[in-house]
Amino acid sequence: MVWLRRTTHYLFIVVVAVNSTLLTINAGDYIFYTDWAWTSFVVFSISQSTMLVVGAIYYMLFTGVPGTATYYATIMTIYTWVAKGAWFALGYPYDFIVTPVWIPSAMLLDLTYWATRRNKHAAIIIGGTLVGLSLPIFNMINLLLVRDPLEMAFKYPRPTLPPYMTPIEPQVGKFYNSPVALGSGAGAVLSVPIAALGAKLNTWTYRWMAA
Numbered sequence: 144m145v146w147l148r149r150t151t152h153y154l155f156i157v158v159v160a161v162n163s164t165l166l167t168i169n170a171g172d173y174i175f176y177t178d179w180a181w182t183s184f185v186v187f188s189i190s191q192s193t194m195l196v197v198g199a200i201y202y203m204l205f206t207g208v209p210g211t212a213t214y215y216a217t218i219m220t221i222y223t224w225v226a227k228g229a230w231f232a233l234g235y236p237y238d239f240i241v242t243p244v245w246i247p248s249a250m251l252l253d254l255t256y257w258a259t260r261r262n263k264h265a266a267i268i269i270g271g272t273l274v275g276l277s278l279p280i281f282n283m284i285n286l287l288l289v290r291d292p293l294e295m296a297f298k299y300p301r302p303t304l305p306p307y308m309t310p311i312e313p314q315v316g317k318f319y320n321s322p323v324a325l326g327s328g329a330g331a332v333l334s335v336p337i338a339a340l341g342a343k344l345n346t347w348t349y350r351w352m353a354a
Contacts, residue, residue: 275330
C-alpha cells in the first residue's frame, strides 16, 4: 500500500501544479489587469495565493522537509514558462503571459515551518498569512517590470475573449485606492483556511490509503 499512497500524493502534486498553469493563463489573462483594470489583479492575487498555499503545504507536510514548498513553487513556475513558450510559438510576444512570483512566498512558508521546528499549526496560521500578504506585493513588483499592459492588450487581444470583454481603459482608484493592499488583506485571510484544507487533505489521503 505504500506505493499506492506515494503515487496518490505525487499525482495530486502534479495535478495542482498543472492547474496553476491553466489558472494563470485562463483566469489571470496574459497580464493581470488588462481586462478589468485593477479588479482582476485583486481577484487573481487571491486565487494565486490560495492555490499556492494548498499545494505547497500539502507537499511540505507530506515530506516533512522545509524547502519542499519552494520546490513546489519552482515546479509551478517551470510549467508556466513552458506554457509561455507555446504562446510564443503561436506568434505572441514572450511576455504575453506574466509568470506570477510564487517562489518568494513559498520560501516564507518554508521558513515558518523550519523556524517553528516543523509545527504544522504554525505553518498553517503564520505561513498561510505570510503567503497571502506577500504574493500580491511580489506580483505588483513583477508587473512594474513589464511593458505597458494596456498597449499589449489592444495589440494582442486574447483569442478566447468574447467581443464584449475587449480590454478597456483602466480606471485606477475608481473602486479602491490600493489593489495591492486589498489583495494582500483578502489573501492573508483566505490563505489560512485554505492552508488548513491542504493539511487536512494530507491526513485524509493517509487515512484513505490505510483503509
